Each structure stands twice: as structure tokens, then as C-alpha cells.
Amino acid sequence: MNRKTWGAICMLCLLGLGLTVGCSTKENTNEEQGTSPTSKVPATQTSTPIDPSTVATVSGTVTFGGAAPKPTKIDMSQDAACKGNNMAETVVASDGKLANVFVYVKDGLGDRTFDVPKDSTTIDQKNCQYHPHVLGVMTGQNIEIRNDDDTTHNIHPTPKDNREWNESQPPKAAALEKSFAREEIMLPVKCNQHPWMKMYVNVVKTPFFAITGADGKYEIKGLPPGDYTLAFVHEKLGEQDQKITLAAKDSKTVDQGFKAQ
Amino acid sequence: MxxxxxxxxxxxxxxxxxxxxxxxxxxxxxxxxxxxxxxxxxxxxxxxxxxxxxxxxxxxxxxxxxxxxxxxxxxxxxxxxxxxxxxxxxxxxxxxxxxxxxxxxxxxxxxxxxxxxxxxxxxxxxxxxxxxxxxxxxxPAAEIDSRRPSLTTLGLLSICVLYIQLIAGAMFRHHGLSWWPHVLNAPIVAIVLTWTAIRALLHYAQIEAIRRPAVIMLSLLIAQLCLGFVAFMTRVAWGHDAVQPELPMVISTVAHVAVGALLLATTVVFSIQVRRHVPGSAAKPLRTEDRATVAARAPVSS
The missing domain is CATH 1.20.120 (Four Helix Bundle (Hemerythrin (Met), subunit A))
Known part of the structure; x- marks a missing residue:
């Protein structure tokens, strides 16, 4: 073989390598997508019964100490289809109350298992922002992702413990159905087309979680009596924990304060 | 081109x-x-x-x-x-x-x-x-360089430190490394490139093919250091909490990448010209007859 033939063979090999990697990655992605729904709680696993007559409730208010940071304005000018509220939701504090704090029972439930809710939870892309900004789901719970904008979004979770994926969703496209198999707190989700679009998904194994509203309030119902660690997690301000003891039919108020960093 | x-x-x-x-x-x-x-x-x-x-x-x-x-x-x-x-x-x-x-x-x-x-x-x-x-x-001028380290060595050293700087910068930009290796290597790059360019200008300024890239190297180095400072401030110091990429950060980081590429390419051109015009003392200078045949070895067309 002369040099020209060798050169041609080398180029074909390189091209082949590129195509092989490209195709195999797509296949892997499809395989993983196929297995994703089965990562829900296995059918053989049964939930631990809780006596409804003894369950307790924990509620409270999450406060923000110090001067609330001035909301940052988002520049949406790079896409004419993006209109609406263009304020960042990194720290939403009003009258000393902090919104978007994920509150959950971090410890104390032992090896109890819980059924995954059959109902989907929803992430809505509207006015080029995610709604809600912070979401709580159970492992394996279905998440319906909708695009209500007249522009294409891409949904790109960047997890530490779950599988990463990145899919685009054109306007009026069918909702995407996704779930996360492993527990993960403050799992970032972003849109690479609109870099200001960020939200956080919190994946836990129990249904005992809540997210504070604009008034900083939260409520977790149906907890069996016991000693628990309650975690309050904010995307920027970090995590704070509290130990609590709940008696049967208790209704306890547990407030938590965050300070400006 | x-x-x-x-x-x-x-x-x-x-x-x-x-x-x-x-x-x-x-x-x-x-x-x-x-x-x-x-x-x-x-x-x-x-x-x-x-x-x-x-x-x-x-x-x-x-x-x-x-x-x-x-x-x-x-x-x-x-x-x-x-x-x-x-x-x-x-x-x-x-x-x-x-x-x-x-x-x-x-x-x-x-x-x-x-x-x-x-x-x-x-x-x-x-x-x-x-x-x-x-x-x-x-x-080719075929000047003899008997100084140590030779200009050829300095040129290669400049390419090496620039390459390390490029990789450290790329790793930082792509979240694989902290900013400090890139920032720490910057003074080393500045010293090596200045040394190389000054040596070239002091001893071989009469050779245009060397003088020109040496001057450009120094100019780009100064511009690059300034841009690096601005990029650091807009991205690391002021922009780490930004909700989206902000224009000053985008302009300064893109300019830093572009000038960095020009600096690396200029240093490569400089080293090529040094190798051609100022071979080290160990390298055999071109004989007169070789010089005469340089043009004859040229391609049919470019």
C-alpha cells in the first residue's frame, strides 16, 4: 500500500471512531432512559404502616436575619419570546421571611419505607423561568416537565448522585416525563439556552418534606411520634438542622433562622 | 493564512x-x-x-x-x-x-x-x-547564538509555560481546576516571555523576522496580563454570584482567550524564526551554498 492509501485508511478510522462514540453514547442514553422508570420503588417493597391516630404535625416559619439582598434583575433580551417577571429567585426574602427553603426529615424514620405517590409533580417553564423554583419529590416519583413558552428550552439537571441528562423541548411539545432514582438535595436544573433559568429539585425517600412559601411558612403532616432531625436547606444559604421530639398527635412549631452571608 | x-x-x-x-x-x-x-x-x-x-x-x-x-x-x-x-x-x-x-x-x-x-x-x-x-x-541570516540558555531554548521554554498556562486556564474555565494555578503561573509566563523577547531584541534586533514577533510578543503579553486581571475581577471577584453570564465578564474572558491564542501563536512563530535565523552554537549554520539554494527548495507554488 502506498502512502495515499495509508492516509485514507487513517482518516476513515478516525471518522469511524467518532461515529462509533457518538452512536454508542446515544444508545447508552436510551438504555438509561429506558431503565429510569423502573428505578421507582420496586413492587415487592411494602410501606411501613403508620397509625393515623397518633401522627403529629410540625410547622413553623423560616426567617432571614439582616438586610434582604436586593433582587437581581435578569436580562432576558437575548430571546424575544422571554417576557414576564425577570427577577432572580436566588434569595427571596420579604419582611424577614425566607421563601424556597426545603424542609425535610433528614433522620429519625429508621428503615421505614414509603409508597411513591402515583400523582406526578410538575415543573413548568413559563416566561423563561422555572415554576416552582424549588421542588421536592420522592425517589422514583414522576415529574412532568412542561414548556408553556413560545421558545425552545433545554432541561439539564446536573446531579451528583443521579444520572445527568440534557433534552430540548420545543414550544407546545409534549411534556417530558422524568424521575430521579437516588436521594439528592438541591439538585440543580438549568437551561443552557437561557442561562438565567435555574431551579433545584430535592429528591428524598420519604413524603415528609415541605418548601417554604413567600411568608416563610412550612408544614409537614403525618409524622409518627419519635425523635427526628429536621433539615432546612437553602440553595445559597446552606443547610441548618434541628433535633425535635414529637409525641403522639403533637403539633409542634419549629422555626428556623438564616442569616445573610 | x-x-x-x-x-x-x-x-x-x-x-x-x-x-x-x-x-x-x-x-x-x-x-x-x-x-x-x-x-x-x-x-x-x-x-x-x-x-x-x-x-x-x-x-x-x-x-x-x-x-x-x-x-x-x-x-x-x-x-x-x-x-x-x-x-x-x-x-x-x-x-x-x-x-x-x-x-x-x-x-x-x-x-x-x-x-x-x-x-x-x-x-x-x-x-x-x-x-x-x-x-x-x-x-536565513544564520547568526550564531553562543549564549546559554540559547534563544532557541528560551523560545521553546516560552511555548511550554504558555501551554501550561493555556491548560490551567482551560481547566479553570471548564470547572476542572481552581483559578489559582492559572494565576500563579502568570508571573512565570511573564518572566520567561519577557526574558526571551528582551534577549532577542538586545542581540538580534537587526533580523526583522525575529524583531517583529518579539515586539508583538511583549505587546500581547502586556495586553494579556491586563485582560487576565479584568477577567479575574469580572468572573471570580465580582461575578461568582451572577445569575447569568454578564457582558463585562463575557467580553473580558473572550478577549483573554483570543489574545492568549495570539500570544501562543506569535511565540510559535518567534521560535520558528529563531530556529531558522539564529541556530544554537551546536547547530550547524547554513553554508553559503546552502543559503543560495534556499529559494530553489521552495515549493512550486503556495
Missing amino acids: LTACATFVLLIAGALVTSNDAGLSVPDWPTSFGSLYKIPQLVGGVKFEHTHRMVAQFVGILTIIMAVWTWRSDRRRWIRYLALGALCTVIAQGILGGLTVLFYLPPAISSAHAALAQTFFCIAVAIAVFTGRRWLEKI
């Missing part, structure tokens, strides 16, 4: 993708939203990512033309292989670009993509130099 210029534009387009965090706005590769030829609506991050892909395709085509042209028209075997090397590099670069999309921007692959981009730019610039009229028509 056209390939080198187009590659510079491509480098800027690539830097814009990274600075605007738009690397995954087109989620598939080698297709874009499932198509190989359709141009998607160029809004948001797609504007940067797809433009980068289109410029890359153009550079790929130019490189193929350049490689075929060089192979057919240039008598010098080594430049034919260099052109073939350029073609292989641009293919590898395309594959790396695809892999980084398919694997969601892993720092190692993205940084390799960034580093190989500037390597390809240097190859394209070198080919432009080797096929340029000045190279073909001008007789």
Missing part, C-alpha cells in the same frame, strides 16, 4: 460558547436538534453554540482544501506532513467537541478541546508562515 484567520474567528466563537454557558444548548451531536443541515432558530445559547458549529465546519472544509493543496503543490515533504497533521488535528478537535457535548462537558474533554483548538491555530499559523513569500524568498 485564510485557514489561520478563520481559526481565530472559530476560537472566539468557541470562547463565546463557554463564557455564555451555552455549551449544551444544542443537546445532540453530530446533528443539531436532529438535523445535519437545518439551521435552528438562533436565539439564546443556540446562537453561540450553533454558530460555533457552523464556523467549525467552515474551518474543517478550509483545512481539507489546505491539506490537499499543500500535498499536491508543495515539494517539501515535511510541510506536506504538517498539512496532513493539521487535518488530523481538526478531525480530532471535531470529535472532542462532539464528545464534550455527548458527555455533558466533562472538564477533561472540554479542556482538551480548548487546548487542541489553540494547537490547531498554531499549526495553521505555522503553515501560513512556511508557505508565505517571506519564508520562501528570504535567505
Whole structure:
């Protein structure tokens, strides 16, 4: 073989390598997508019964100490289809109350298992922002992702413990159905087309979680009596924990304060 | 020259993708939203990512033309292989670009993509130099350099420290490394490049082919240090909490990448010219008859 033939063979090999990697990655992605729904709680696993007559409730208010940071304005000018509220939701504090704090029972439930809710939870892309900004789901719970904008979004979770994926969703496209198999707190989700679009998904194994509203309030119902660690997690301000003891039919108020960093 | 210029534009387009965090706005590769030829609506991050892909395709085509042209028209075997090397590099670069999309921007692959981009730019610039009229028509000065370290060594050392700087910078930009290795290496780069350029200007200023890149090296170095400072302030000091890529950060980081690429390419050109005009004392200077035949060894056409 002369040099020209060798050169041609080398180029074909390189091209082949590129195509092989490209195709195999797509296949892997499809395989993983196929297995994703089965990562829900296995059918053989049964939930631990809780006596409804003894369950307790924990509620409270999450406060923000110090001067609330001035909301940052988002520049949406790079896409004419993006209109609406263009304020960042990194720290939403009003009258000393902090919104978007994920509150959950971090410890104390032992090896109890819980059924995954059959109902989907929803992430809505509207006015080029995610709604809600912070979401709580159970492992394996279905998440319906909708695009209500007249522009294409891409949904790109960047997890530490779950599988990463990145899919685009054109306007009026069918909702995407996704779930996360492993527990993960403050799992970032972003849109690479609109870099200001960020939200956080919190994946836990129990249904005992809540997210504070604009008034900083939260409520977790149906907890069996016991000693628990309650975690309050904010995307920027970090995590704070509290130990609590709940008696049967208790209704306890547990407030938590965050300070400006 | 056209390939080198187009590659510079491509480098800027690539830097814009990274600075605007738009690397995954087109989620598939080698297709874009499932198509190989359709141009998607160029809004948001797609504007940067797809433009980068289109410029890359153009550079790929130019490189193929350049490689075929060089192979057919240039008598010098080594430049034919260099052109073939350029073609292989641009293919590898395309594959790396695809892999980084398919694997969601892993720092190692993205940084390799960034580093190989500037390597390809240097190859394209070198080919432009080797096929340029000045190279073909001008007789090498063949000055003897008996100083230690030799100017050739200093030129190579400059390329090495710049390359380390490039990799550290790329790793930082692609979240694989903290900012401090890049910042820490900056004074080393400044010292080595200044030493090299000053040595060249002090002793070989009469050789235009060396004086010119040495002056450009110094000018670009000063510009690059200033841009590096501004990029650090806009990205690390002021911009770490930004809700989206802000214009001052985008402009300063893209300019820092572009000037960095120009500095590396200029240093490569400088080293090539030093090797040609000021061979080390160990290297055999060109004999008079060799000098006379330089022009005769030139290609059929460039």
C-alpha cells in the first residue's frame, strides 16, 4: 500500500471512531432512559404502616436575619419570546421571611419505607423561568416537565448522585416525563439556552418534606411520634438542622433562622 | 493564512460558547436538534453554540482544501506532513467537541478541546508562515547564538509555560481546576516571555523576522496580563454570584482567550524564526551554498 492509501485508511478510522462514540453514547442514553422508570420503588417493597391516630404535625416559619439582598434583575433580551417577571429567585426574602427553603426529615424514620405517590409533580417553564423554583419529590416519583413558552428550552439537571441528562423541548411539545432514582438535595436544573433559568429539585425517600412559601411558612403532616432531625436547606444559604421530639398527635412549631452571608 | 484567520474567528466563537454557558444548548451531536443541515432558530445559547458549529465546519472544509493543496503543490515533504497533521488535528478537535457535548462537558474533554483548538491555530499559523513569500524568498541570516540558555531554548521554554498556562486556564474555565494555578503561573509566563523577547531584541534586533514577533510578543503579553486581571475581577471577584453570564465578564474572558491564542501563536512563530535565523552554537549554520539554494527548495507554488 502506498502512502495515499495509508492516509485514507487513517482518516476513515478516525471518522469511524467518532461515529462509533457518538452512536454508542446515544444508545447508552436510551438504555438509561429506558431503565429510569423502573428505578421507582420496586413492587415487592411494602410501606411501613403508620397509625393515623397518633401522627403529629410540625410547622413553623423560616426567617432571614439582616438586610434582604436586593433582587437581581435578569436580562432576558437575548430571546424575544422571554417576557414576564425577570427577577432572580436566588434569595427571596420579604419582611424577614425566607421563601424556597426545603424542609425535610433528614433522620429519625429508621428503615421505614414509603409508597411513591402515583400523582406526578410538575415543573413548568413559563416566561423563561422555572415554576416552582424549588421542588421536592420522592425517589422514583414522576415529574412532568412542561414548556408553556413560545421558545425552545433545554432541561439539564446536573446531579451528583443521579444520572445527568440534557433534552430540548420545543414550544407546545409534549411534556417530558422524568424521575430521579437516588436521594439528592438541591439538585440543580438549568437551561443552557437561557442561562438565567435555574431551579433545584430535592429528591428524598420519604413524603415528609415541605418548601417554604413567600411568608416563610412550612408544614409537614403525618409524622409518627419519635425523635427526628429536621433539615432546612437553602440553595445559597446552606443547610441548618434541628433535633425535635414529637409525641403522639403533637403539633409542634419549629422555626428556623438564616442569616445573610 | 485564510485557514489561520478563520481559526481565530472559530476560537472566539468557541470562547463565546463557554463564557455564555451555552455549551449544551444544542443537546445532540453530530446533528443539531436532529438535523445535519437545518439551521435552528438562533436565539439564546443556540446562537453561540450553533454558530460555533457552523464556523467549525467552515474551518474543517478550509483545512481539507489546505491539506490537499499543500500535498499536491508543495515539494517539501515535511510541510506536506504538517498539512496532513493539521487535518488530523481538526478531525480530532471535531470529535472532542462532539464528545464534550455527548458527555455533558466533562472538564477533561472540554479542556482538551480548548487546548487542541489553540494547537490547531498554531499549526495553521505555522503553515501560513512556511508557505508565505517571506519564508520562501528570504535567505536565513544564520547568526550564531553562543549564549546559554540559547534563544532557541528560551523560545521553546516560552511555548511550554504558555501551554501550561493555556491548560490551567482551560481547566479553570471548564470547572476542572481552581483559578489559582492559572494565576500563579502568570508571573512565570511573564518572566520567561519577557526574558526571551528582551534577549532577542538586545542581540538580534537587526533580523526583522525575529524583531517583529518579539515586539508583538511583549505587546500581547502586556495586553494579556491586563485582560487576565479584568477577567479575574469580572468572573471570580465580582461575578461568582451572577445569575447569568454578564457582558463585562463575557467580553473580558473572550478577549483573554483570543489574545492568549495570539500570544501562543506569535511565540510559535518567534521560535520558528529563531530556529531558522539564529541556530544554537551546536547547530550547524547554513553554508553559503546552502543559503543560495534556499529559494530553489521552495515549493512550486503556495
